[in-house]
Amino acid sequence: MMLCVLVFLANCKGDHSIASEEFTPSVPQNGKVEGTIFAKNGTKPIGGTLVFTIDQENRVYHTYSDSDGKFSLTAPEGNTTLHIQTGDGQNFRTEIPVTIKKNETFTVAAADSKLNQVAKMAYVKGSYDEIESIITRLGYTVTEITYQDLKNLNTIAQYDIIFLNCGSRNYTQTGTPTPGNDYNVYSNLSTFVSNGGSIYSSDWASAYLVGGNTNTEHCTAPGGFINDNLLCLKDTGTAGTYSNCSVSNASLATAIGFNALDIEYDMGAWEKIQNYDPAFWEVLVQKGNEPLMIRTGHYTNPSAPQTPVGTSLNNNHITICHHIPNDNNITITINQNAWNAHQTHGDTLGPCTGNSNNGNIYYTTFHNHATGNIGETAPILEYVILNL
Incomplete structure (x- = not known):
């Protein structure tokens, strides 16, 4: 009888081992x-x-x-x-x-690993800045629009990104007089960003953001769509080289391969950032404690009308925050058909930082000079273009 019991137990143990092996999922290689x-x-x-x-x-x-x-x-x-x-x-x-x-x-073949442009981009021509020359040099396309076009919401809503060059508020051409304070423009730019559009603004183009005429001369200049308590600028910069500037954003420093540089300001009266709200703005480049390049993904105007902005190529894609256990979360854009599966993993709709429906605003005190002598700021501006 004892022998039979031992044999029975042995068989049970063997069956259990086989069953466990059969139902263990294979580990991917x-x-x-x-x-x-x-x-x-x-x-x-x-x-x-x-x-x-x-x-x-x-x-x-x-x-x-x-x-x-x-x-x-x-x-x-x-x-x-x-x-x-x-x-x-x-x-x-x-x-x-x-x-x-x-x-x-x-x-991956080099011919296949080119970064494609999905966005539809526009720029307003400036007197001292030509960001469009960097865009086209990278192989991308951008459409020129005028200051007058900024007064038409339907016109600018066609685009995902608008580049506002330094000096574009005093650039004159046929049919485009030197602009004064135009609240239509401010309202449209506010609506544009609140609905997902992104803006690059450099130096004197601060007047689009916080007010002023051709540029911003003091902190309480009339106009703009960003409150004065969030950003204050004055055109008190002097011509010369800013030495030992630092790239304070780690992702930017890694992308361009350096974290310190000299920046040439080839003209005086450039806009110096006096005060800013660090909860609203992120500093990317600075000299000591002085910000030289900032960005935000936090702007939104609850009163702005909801209107479609940008290219239809994003209609079947959505941006989500993918959650990684014990790691930094990452923002990715995926086909919307995959959203349900990602949602069950705990992912959330919208980017990991900033507001889910609005775009980004980048502001730089420096820009690419008319002479093209921009040195190490070139890769920084390329980064701005590709990360708006």
Whole structure:
């Protein structure tokens, strides 16, 4: 009888081992995908680009390109899509089908790893700043609009990004007189940002943000759409070189490959930031405690009318905050058909920082000079363009 009991127990133990092995899910095997991210021109490497894949369980595997544009990503084997994005992925992104094989490295061809433009961009011509020259040099397209066009909400609502060059408020051409304070423009820009549009503004173009005529001469200048308690500027800068400036934003410093630089201000009366609200603005570049380049994703006007802004190419994509256990969350733009699966993982709609429905505002006290001699600020301005 004891022998029978021992045999019975042995058989039970053996059956349990087999059952456990049969129902243990297989562990996916990893491979690598690598390459170099380029601007659309195919020659300029882009640092700080988010590169990721999503597996069948909607887990995200991600990395960033270095300052030379190079990346290497470990991810599960199988057929997948490689996503390449800057900013939150709404304005610039590329999707590449790749096959990742166990213990092998897949190299993406340079012709396939160019960062594509999704956004529709416009600029207002300036007297001292030509950000459009950097945009086109990178291989992207931007449309010139006039100061008068800013008075028409339907016109500017076609675009995702508007670049306001320094001197564009006193640039004259046929049919475009030197502008005074125009509250129509301020209201339209406020509505544009509140509905998801993004703005680049440099130096004297601060008048669009906080008020003034051709530029901002004092902190309580009339006009603008950003409250004076959030930002104060005066045109008291002097011509010369600002030495030992620091890139205070870690992501920007990694993307461009340096964290200190000299900035040449080739003209006087440039706008110096006197005061700012650190809860509203993030400082990206500074000299000592003086901000030289700032951005915000917090602007919204609850009274602004809700109106569609930007290109229809984003209609089937949404921006979400992907939550990573014990790690920094990341903002990604995905096909909206995948949203339900991501939502069950705890992801949330909208970017990880800022407001979910509004755009970004970048303000720089420096710009690309008419002579083109901009030195190390060039990669900083390229970063601004691609991360608006």
